[in-house]
Amino acid sequence: MKTALSALGKRTAPPAISWLMKTALARPKLISLAAGFTDNASLPVELSRRLLNEILRSPKTGQPALQYGTTAGEPRLRALTASHLQKLDGGHDRAHSAERVIITGGSQQFLYMTLEALCDEGDLILVEDPTYFVFLSILQSCGIKARGVKLERDGLDLAHLEKILTQLKKSGELRRVKGLYLVTYFQNPTGATTSLAKKRGALKLLKRFERAAGHPLYLIEDAAYRELRFDHGEDVPTALTLPGAKQRVIYAGTYSKPFATGARIGFGMLPEPVYTAVLRIKGNHDFGTANLLQHLLTRALAGSGYDQQVAKVQKNYARKARVMKRALAEHFPASVEIWESGGGLYFWARLPKGVSAGVHSKIFQAALKNDVLYVPGELCYADDATRRKPDNGMRLSFGSASEANIREGIRRLGAVLRKFVK
Numbered sequence: 001m002k003t004a005l006s007a008l009g010k011r012t013a014p015p016a017i018s019w020l021m022k023t024a025l026a027r028p029k030l031i032s033l034a035a036g037f038t039d040n041a042s043l044p045v046e047l048s049r050r051l052l053n054e055i056l057r058s059p060k061t062g063q064p065a066l067q068y069g070t071t072a073g074e075p076r077l078r079a080l081t082a083s084h085l086q087k088l089d090g091g092h093d094r095a096h097s098a099e100r101v102i103i104t105g106g107s108q109q110f111l112y113m114t115l116e117a118l119c120d121e122g123d124l125i126l127v128e129d130p131t132y133f134v135f136l137s138i139l140q141s142c143g144i145k146a147r148g149v150k151l152e153r154d155g156l157d158l159a160h161l162e163k164i165l166t167q168l169k170k171s172g173e174l175r176r177v178k179g180l181y182l183v184t185y186f187q188n189p190t191g192a193t194t195s196l197a198k199k200r201g202a203l204k205l206l207k208r209f210e211r212a213a214g215h216p217l218y219l220i221e222d223a224a225y226r227e228l229r230f231d232h233g234e235d236v237p238t239a240l241t242l243p244g245a246k247q248r249v250i251y252a253g254t255y256s257k258p259f260a261t262g263a264r265i266g267f268g269m270l271p272e273p274v275y276t277a278v279l280r281i282k283g284n285h286d287f288g289t290a291n292l293l294q295h296l297l298t299r300a301l302a303g304s305g306y307d308q309q310v311a312k313v314q315k316n317y318a319r320k321a322r323v324m325k326r327a328l329a330e331h332f333p334a335s336v337e338i339w340e341s342g343g344g345l346y347f348w349a350r351l352p353k354g355v356s357a358g359v360h361s362k363i364f365q366a367a368l369k370n371d372v373l374y375v376p377g378e379l380c381y382a383d384d385a386t387r388r389k390p391d392n393g394m395r396l397s398f399g400s401a402s403e404a405n406i407r408e409g410i411r412r413l414g415a416v417l418r419k420f421v422k
């Protein structure tokens, strides 16, 4: 008998992430440098207990928190989110208003709904090469095509972006392009941060090709790791601060990484008419994110708790990143290029050309045999027939492993690499 599944139901491939998690669970002694989990010891247990106690102390504050809320989210949290972003952006208020904010179940839900609002099957989204692999899974599942734009240490290669847009115009495919997705801070998987000049350049290029596309081309800025900065460099303003942002920038943010992944509160800022479309879609998804958790975040942001938590998290990741950096210097062959990050959860390692670290590679299999797991970089490249998927990258996370396990995991991986790389 045929299945009753929809085209989407049939098309959706198993997420790479569940395969990696299953692999980790099957080997109890395995050290995972693959997980995108945050640091357990840094999670705000006491702070959350205190704030939840405050909320649930009386019916006056407890009942609204335990009731359904509104689809767009708790009004105070929307306002606090807008002012928090405005503060991070140096007081800029070009596109930072509370009316443009929607609170979501993690930024993942926001990204999904944004693609639902923008794209039909066969449409095209430009992405960084490499990029966040769960975003690529959404594209695959929804039948949306992707083109990869080369990524440099300070963000995407603008000349390559221009070349791709020109080619798409010539081939008539520009009409199917809806936007460009960038992970702009301490990128997943490479740790790269996009400079403001590159955000400006990308926005300008998109604008230039709009006439040929026949519709707006959006810059989707995913700033999931923005607040996990631990180097002493200056924070880069978001694309929301640029001219034209109010019409063309879609911003995805999250409180998962800086506060608590288990609370899973994300948010987005959008221009019309995408805002209204996403709001209506969210009405069908869940008509509002878990209200109790929104009240928790509201209290954390309104007091000093949130800032204290972010400072703690930054300090802890700085320490773990230092441990990984030292271990890499000690154990990895010199021919492996390391992209260190000044924030976030990941370092990116590139093996010499021609050496594969992919899922089916000898290196990945030997690493598993030696009980250490990394994310093969090839999983982070879009299905884009115009180029070969590079397979020499490795995403190494210092987020959830203990310091001892980071040291030991990198030592084991280094020993494996020395067998295959000079």
Ligand SMILES: Cc1ncc(COP(=O)(O)O)c(C=O)c1O
Residues within 6 Å of the ligand: 036, 105, 106, 107, 108, 109, 132, 183, 188, 222, 224, 253, 254, 255, 256, 257, 261, 264, 265, 266
């Ligand atoms: C780049 C990026 N964006 C978005 C997300 C989604 O995070 P959340 O849904 O917890 O906000 C992640 C999670 O790992 C991520 O790496």
